[in-house]
Amino acid sequence: MRPASWTWRNALLGIPLAFVTLLLVAPLALTFVISFWKRVGFGIRPDLSLASYASFLGGVRLAILERSLIVAAEVTLIGLLVAYPIAWFLALKTSARAARIVLLLFTIPFLVNYVIRTFSWSYLLSRTGPVNSLFIASGLTDAPLDWLLYSDFAVTVGLVMSYMPFMVFPLWLAIRGIDPRLIHASWLLGAGPARTFVRVVLPLSMPGVLAACIFGFVGAFGDSAVPVILGGTGYQLIGNEITSTLDVLNYPLAAAMSSVVIAAMVVLVGVWASLFDLRTFLGKALGR
Amino acid sequence: MKATRPHPGGGALLRCTLWVWTVCALLLLYLPMLPPPVFSLGDKGVADALKNPSVAAYTAIWSQPVLLQAMRNSLIVALVVGAVTPVLAVLAAMAVREWRIPRTVLLINLLPLFIPGVSMGLATAFLFERIGLPPSLLSICLVNILWALPFAFLVVLTAMSQFDPVQLEAAWMLGANRWRAFWEIELPAIRPGIMGAATFSMILSFNETARTSLVQGANNTVQTYIWSTYKQIGLSSTLYALMTLLILVTLVLVFGFWSASGGLSRSDK
Numbered sequence: 404m405r406p407a408s409w410t411w412r413n414a415l416l417g418i419p420l421a422f423v424t425l426l427l428v429a430p431l432a433l434t435f436v437i438s439f440w441k442r443v444g445f446g447i448r449p450d451l452s453l454a455s456y457a458s459f460l461g462g463v464r465l466a467i468l469e470r471s472l473i474v475a476a477e478v479t480l481i482g483l484l485v486a487y488p489i490a491w492f493l494a495l496k497t498s499a500r501a502a503r504i505v506l507l508l509f510t511i512p513f514l515v516n517y518v519i520r521t522f523s524w525s526y527l528l529s530r531t532g533p534v535n536s537l538f539i540a541s542g543l544t545d546a547p548l549d550w551l552l553y554s555d556f557a558v559t560v561g562l563v564m565s566y567m568p569f570m571v572f573p574l575w576l577a578i579r580g581i582d583p584r585l586i587h588a589s590w591l592l593g594a595g596p597a598r599t600f601v602r603v604v605l606p607l608s609m610p611g612v613l614a615a616c617i618f619g620f621v622g623a624f625g626d627s628a629v630p631v632i633l634g635g636t637g638y639q640l641i642g643n644e645i646t647s648t649l650d651v652l653n654y655p656l657a658a659a660m661s662s663v664v665i666a667a668m669v670v671l672v673g674v675w676a677s678l679f680d681l682r683t684f685l686g687k688a689l690g691r
Numbered sequence: 692m693k694a695t696r697p698h699p700g701g702g703a704l705l706r707c708t709l710w711v712w713t714v715c716a717l718l719l720l721y722l723p724m725l726p727p728p729v730f731s732l733g734d735k736g737v738a739d740a741l742k743n744p745s746v747a748a749y750t751a752i753w754s755q756p757v758l759l760q761a762m763r764n765s766l767i768v769a770l771v772v773g774a775v776t777p778v779l780a781v782l783a784a785m786a787v788r789e790w791r792i793p794r795t796v797l798l799i800n801l802l803p804l805f806i807p808g809v810s811m812g813l814a815t816a817f818l819f820e821r822i823g824l825p826p827s828l829l830s831i832c833l834v835n836i837l838w839a840l841p842f843a844f845l846v847v848l849t850a851m852s853q854f855d856p857v858q859l860e861a862a863w864m865l866g867a868n869r870w871r872a873f874w875e876i877e878l879p880a881i882r883p884g885i886m887g888a889a890t891f892s893m894i895l896s897f898n899e900t901a902r903t904s905l906v907q908g909a910n911n912t913v914q915t916y917i918w919s920t921y922k923q924i925g926l927s928s929t930l931y932a933l934m935t936l937l938i939l940v941t942l943v944l945v946f947g948f949w950s951a952s953g954g955l956s957r958s959d960k
Contacts, residue, residue, distance in 0.1 A: 415782060433821065488713075507949070512724070518917070522921070527722065668805050
């Protein structure tokens, strides 16, 4: 192979990398830079000002950050508790065929826009919705429960339903990747199923657990539609606070808040990368 | 495959519980697909919509130029995204295989997965504004391709991992150059994966709101139309009709691809 054709080939193969770098990595850096700029009238001016961070981290917006962190952590935890048993079951206790069908069934609702699904939840959880009707019909309550909609509860339900399907896949990949001989060995050495799970399966599935946490946490932390639809008027999480800041054209402040979200993501991915190896995960896909 | 999986302890009760758990989770995920079709038939409550169903909302769509334009935009964007993304995904997957830095290539191409929609939309909007690219179908397409790329990439990567590169070496020894070997040997073998990547990309583009809404300018897709109308006036049977159409398009694409790729017949690997 001549060197010239090698270069052409490499240039071609590098297009996707250049595409993501130019359209995502550079813009994220630009966002970070703009977060230090100053707002002048309706425009922005280059500067080295901490004003946006001061206005974000001081006053009412600090409460928004705090609430976003708590909600995202709750959603991640609930998502894990729901998704882990499913992933474990599909990876170790069902036939490959059944697992394939169930995973496909998990993909379909994920593909349908979560904004649409969230609109539906706002009906399902409403005062006259089926959930309340069910509660009243069964005699559990006399009057419709108000806290079902436009509340922390509703936002948590909406976020778990949006990001939980995303968490099943890394968990399933990690658990399925465990060498079955290790589980067998644990059994041969006299460990019961519970002990095998705690000492063998759970530790070996940690790359998947943390990857699922990243998807759940970053998704819930940065979501901008669910708090608007299910939180009700005035319910602010950092994601929809960014969009409402954009509506009043305060670009540096929006950039500062977005940079905080990205920083959280970078920390989490950094922890993941320092603890685990991508190959433990995508080993099969990488073919090495 | 099944034989190599040990089932120590068995536990019929455990299996049963987990089936119930999984089915419940699936039911909760599918439940939200029911209200839009019902409400699209009339917005005076469920009972009324089911008793006196009306397709007025659907026929009204065709008389609204704004909506027709939004549908046209959605379709154009989806077709462009569906055509371009798989090509990028194949190139990226080849880079993973051939370059000495597979992990860096992987991480960068998967990065769009980890960025929340608002942050991605905002960042690209800043970039387009700085380089003077006005909001247009082009800016919408670029953002949608960026969003679909990691998914298409993973699908293609999986398909390629099932192809034995020894076949390529055989082709080279028989005198084919690298392109011809790829074109005539590998491409046909990974075609289902590429079709999957294209379908996936189109579906993702049809269902994207958060990123698109920040780079759309005056151009609406069906999704951004639903979102902005909801924020301005609230939900109506027209919006529910549009949602129903989007759900239907998604389901048709999923099952169309699924049956085209042979359904379950080629499973159990």
